[in-house]
Amino acid sequence: MKRALQWVASAVVAAVFLAPLLWLLAASLVPTDQVFRGGWARLFFDGGWTLTNYASAWRRAALARSLAVSIFQATVIGGLGLVVNSLAAYAFARLRFRGREALFAVVVALLILPIEVLVVPLLLTVRGLGLTGGATALAGLTLPFVAKAFNVYFLRQHFLSVPRELEEAGALDGASSWRQFWDIALPSVRPALVTVLVLDLLMHWGDFLWPLVISTRAETRTVQLGLASLFTEPPIDWGAIMACAVVTTLPVIGLFRVLERFVVATDPRAGLR
Amino acid sequence: MTSWERSYARSAPWFLLPAAVLLGVFVVVPTLHALYLSFHQIDLLSLDRQRWSGVSQYAAVLSDPRFRRAFANTALFALLVVPTQTVVSFALALWVNRPEAPWRALRTVFFAPTVVAMPVLAILWTLLYQPASGSDAGPINRVLLGLGLPAHAWLRDPRTSLLAVAAMSVWQGVGLQMMIFLAGLKAVPPAQLEAAKLDGASAWQRTWHITIPALRNTFVFVLSVTSIFAFRLFVQPYLMTRGGPGNSSVSLVEAIYEMTFVAQDLGMACAASMLLLVTLCVLTALQRLALAEVRE
DSSP, X not given: OHHHHHHHHHHHHHHHHHHHHHHHHHHHHSOGGGTTTSOHHHHHHSOOOOSHHHHHHHHHTTHHHHHHHHHHHHHIIIIIHXXXXXXXXXXXXXXXXXXXXXXXXHHHHHTTOOHHHHHHHHHHHHHHTTOOSGGGHHHHHHGGGTSOHHHHXXXXXXXXXXXXXXXXXXXXXXXXXXXXXXXXXXXXXXXXXXXXXXXXXXXXHTOOHHHHHHXXXXXXXXXXXXXXXXXXXXXXXXXXXXXXXXXXXXXXXXXHHHHHHHHHHSOGGGGGO | OOHHHHHHHTTHHHHHHHHHHHHIIIIIHHHHHHHHHHTEEEETTEEEEEEEOTTHHHHHHHHOHHHHHHHHHHHHHHHHHHHHHHHHHHHHHHHHOSOSHHHHHXXXXXXXXXXXXXXXXXXXXXXXXXXXXXXXXXXXXXXXXXXXXXXXXXXXXXXXXXXXXXXXXXXXXXXXXXXXXXXXXTTSOHHHHHHHHHTTOOHHHHIIIIIHHHTHHHHHHHHHXXXXXXXXXOHHHHHHTXXXXXXXXXXXXXXXXXXXXXXXXXXXXXXXXHHHHHHHHHHHHHHHHHHHHHHO
16 A cells, blocks of 8 residues: 555656656647647647657758757767866875975866856957857857866866876886876776766757857857757747757767666765865 | 875876866866956957056946846846745645655746756747737746736836746746755654644745755845846847846846947946856855855
């Protein structure tokens, strides 16, 4: 009895979380004038599913191009960021140099600065560097987010937990600091690297405020901006909006599987001290 | 310092250089620039003309009715979302903290909305909240009508617009906090729970007297991170309500965005940004204090 009750409660709560996402999928597959017409049952079981919404979303939101822009954006930020941030994190964890504590205090202070606070002056900086308009906006879209205080901080914590004996052995063999970093330290923190990469990819795939500010031309629109343009520029085509939302979400499902494994494996409070 | 460590120290600048340059150019300089601009009069079209204006822009921001409403809305949003999200995510974590496959599947279900991009979800929920008109109705109103309740234009009524945005935000975010709680639950000593059980403590008593105290730091972390996220609210009101109707759901960041691109008053936008930064600093300081207390 108690067991049955648990199952019912679980099913109800699960439905609250899943129903909106399933509705999104169903609404993307019915003719656009049917989206609000019938109830839930009609939407899901009345057949008449079509891919026309996908065709019009693909065309109107220029999805081929905006997907390319978003993939470029996420890859540059995630990939380049991994290199830049892990290099700095390793220096803070293992290399002794003058002013290390002071510099690290600066990194900690920067943890608090989100893009929302910086959007105005960052726009002026990026404009001053000539990174707006046309193709250079792709640099303006990505470069400001490659180095990230949080990622430096997070990776440093993980480098600190690598046993020093490993590196001392390497030093006896005459390995350079670069070799130590590349051959010993990096492979030892692989789960943390994956976590940082996947979180970066997910976060920037969903970026909205900064692209809205910087990608003013259609050629550099990200998928989220393409989706928003369907939503704000008439004629409003509900089916196409939902189809575009589905296409925008498909690439993160693969990432989701990876993240699920690693988020559980990595203690999120590692960054807490 | 051994000799190998000394030789390694020499390469430190090369390890630090890329991050230092990028953080300097794109974070440190803009922050200082914003601080400077918040005390200077300037406009988007003639960036060269700047003059010292003291705290007048802060005064203008603080007396701007839309900004004041935005601050109140954002604080209210935080008050709605932070406790709800913390309690719900903790409850969900306790619920699915079992090793068998169905519970792990349930975890995935709760976590799913957090990986979908916020603009997608904001637009989806605008459709879900769609009011009833004629034979059309959004799915949420469809459910209400099916239960014999009246339909409601959730996003278009100034009394419910912020509430609707908050509800959607809780739905989106609890999965992540749940994962953090699940990680914390692993550290609760099982022997202690077992002993309490043998002593006849109920599940509720065990949670209250053992689990919750053991998770104190996790609670502080979740509360502070969630409130910082709440103060960064932008995408939901921007896409779902445009801050409306009237000022009823405008957020701080949205108000700053409008100052920049609608009113084109950069100095005022920077002053407002600094006020947001001060708010975030206060929240972070509170977190540090709460954590420090525990360590003593």
